[in-house]
Amino acid sequence: MNTLIDISAGTYRIDPARSVCRLVATHAFGLHPVTGTMAVSGGTVTVAEDPERSIASAELDAASFTTDDPRRDRDIRGRRFLNTADHPEIGFRSTRCRRVADGWQLIGVLAVRGGTCEVVLDLSPAEAAGDGFRLVARCAVDRVAAGVGAGRPVIGRTVRVELDIHAVPVRARTGHAMAG
Template identity: 75%
Template structure:
């Protein structure tokens, strides 16, 4: 069963399973004309589903050095000092600040920490599907990379990056 409602998810705390989770993204290249898909590894996090779903919270961490597209040269440039600066900022993190129901489902607002800075983002919960040992959550958002502190590389990557988090989480409590 696929659902976009937290009310159908069993309450409790769930640990994100890095080996079964991934962050997919699509940016644009060449003045915003060419879509560039890629991935980043999810390294951990938790999801706490409350009896009142609007009190639910979540956090996730990504490995910035795992940034991968179809072009190794571009990947090195993006991981370098001008953009993600993974040597000094190896982790990208998300911490929720609010969960709310909308007419289209559930949203999780929070703070995205990138490269020593942060910006507000809103994740749209696409689905929460039960699996044998927990849930698979899929959420999407658009990240304004300039607001997130990644201001260089205008010709290398467009301003908006569309992100899909595909998260497998197992119940811990």
């Protein structure tokens, strides 16, 4: 399915109230996975007339990381892992968009803890959602390449990430100049 062509060309704002990032990390020895969430604090999606020229950005609130274990959450948000005191935001900026056999991919740069790495997001087909659209993007992140090297002997390198994004059109601003 052609995910992007089904969305009208234009610029859309990611709605933080209806968007979320889900993460799954595994134990290095194959024990149960750890699932967490992180708030999406903002971003934009610009759908071009030529879908391959579309771009996107997203920001995550690193301090919002949460799982079912408050102690683990404090550790992950702390200096050894995300270091949210010094790096409160995780960012993504696309560099290109490409059609693949089963849909679309968005390639870009992920910024974590002051470092960067390339990631490839697989996009699900967009769905109409009230005043905009919903899109799910999935990728695997090598957390060590992304700058989160703590926990190497215990935590697997790959973190599966799923962004569940709701985006609404950016309305053109209208206004009147004030007479001076």
